[in-house]
Amino acid sequence: MNIIACIRQVPTLESTIKPLLQPSAPFIDRSGLEYMTNPFDEFAIEEGIRIKERLGGGELTVVAVGPEGADQMLLNALAMGADGAVHINVNEENSHLLDSFVVASLLKSVIERREYDIILCGKEAVDDRQGAVGIELAEFLGLPHVAAVTRLDIDVDTDSETKKATARRQIEGAWEILECRLPAVFTCHKGLNEPRYPPLPGIMKARRKPHEDITDIKIPAARLSLTGLENLPRRKTGKKLEGDVQEVTEELLRLLHDEARVI
């Protein structure tokens, strides 16, 4: 079973609390940002490793499009248990040219040359929350997709050599259980698994695992441009109610009814 996980870095929320916004591209001062692996992509890496473990074999390759910092993230994924990494390098100065269309196209151009049964992505990147790259990648590769998956079972019928997946995904107020013939793209949601910490022997081995660097890639024209960032106006400070519990509670109910008119 060949598994590919597409992963990217996102700034930690703590480092974006007071971002320095700028009037022109890239609109944010990136020097103060700290990065981590997108949490949903950690579910993708973990699920890839678990599928290998459950089936007793297979290969997991992690692929990232992005600037140099991505190397550390890829190394971490290798330490967790991925078998190989591919880094599609895009200079920091060009990273604002990456919309979901461009990223999905670049991922496609690299992935289509490889063998794959399962492609795992995160449900969304928590910084931009587009939730698009995995689904667009599926379209570009001509594969079905199941988005926001919270459970994934892989079935291999050795006689007929058919591989299929049973996925559970959440929709408003219900769960859908879908069956899907592989290859396919799945985007991973919270609840799917608990990502492991890289074990010590894994960290030692990570640097010796295959790592492909792609530097000469042509960036296609983006469909979208970022034209500005601004801070959300702060909510105006509210009322604080302190003192006798009974009185405070009555006052709260009165305010919710008379002032806010929400109950």
Added chain:
Amino acid sequence: MPQEILVITEQRGGEFKGNVGLEVIGAAQRLSSVSGLGFSIFLLGHNVEGLTGLLINYGADEILVADSKILGDYNSQVYVHVLSEKISGSDKKPAAILLPATATGRDIGPRLAARLGGAYIADCIALDIDGDYLLEARRLVYGGSVIATVKGNAPPEFQVATLRPNTFERAKKITGKETAVTRVEAKSPPDLRTVLKEIVYEKERGMDIAEARVVVSGGRGMKSPENYGILEELAELLGGAVGASRGAVDAGWRPADSQVGLTGKTVAPELYIACGISGAPQHLAGMMSSRCIVAINKDPGAPIFKVADYGVVGDLFEVIPRMIEGLKNNKE
């Protein structure tokens, strides 16, 4: 030259859920009057004829109805196939295609955009169109604290956008305008590889927090899973649903799908009540656009108070039972 704006409505089980459908049509009405482009509404499902009547009085040029057994349950491959066949085969090229930012809308949106070769903008909170029919959208990034403005690049074709529920104004009734109703043929795609096996409705847990008018959330301050009983009771009285912080979900007290925040759900109810939740930025990311926020926390310095409209400094185990009592008394 683009010719129109297209709205894709969402029905489930032959019903329009919530107001988001009308909100998306409202956005189309506005973009239509700004740009001079007309708009159409696409309706897909099985036995949905009855719903067309509800869409007729909003000033659309045309209502496209794909009514077929194969559209009874949502299947991304089938839905996107039916939509894209009709859209790319039509002589009217939509400049913009608008959907609600629901689970289904956010599933169709990127796939349809990729198939048609257009831009995709997720979860817009404001939407405009310029003189060249390019969409300009505002959306929240970096945990909801920053508003990004994004713009479609030329040519203005097939720009797909999903619209955040509870954010846009509902459509106004327009009378005296002729709206054509056109049936659209629905065919399965040639290589159908996904099948829906089952839908499990989570009845016992009640309403989905993403759709609820009131969300009562509990965090680590709840101390144990059993204590959520009082939140269930409060939510029930207010006609709402119970959410949780990641602290509570990771402790195994609450299901993962009730988590509010950066790695959970984004909710924007009319009333959000945070009980025993400190207000970490990752939690705020999921609830900051609620209309009214109440925080109940015994620590006066808890960051949740910075975003609360009404903050009660106190022990939630004393406050919530009194709220329940007060609400019951008011009902009688």
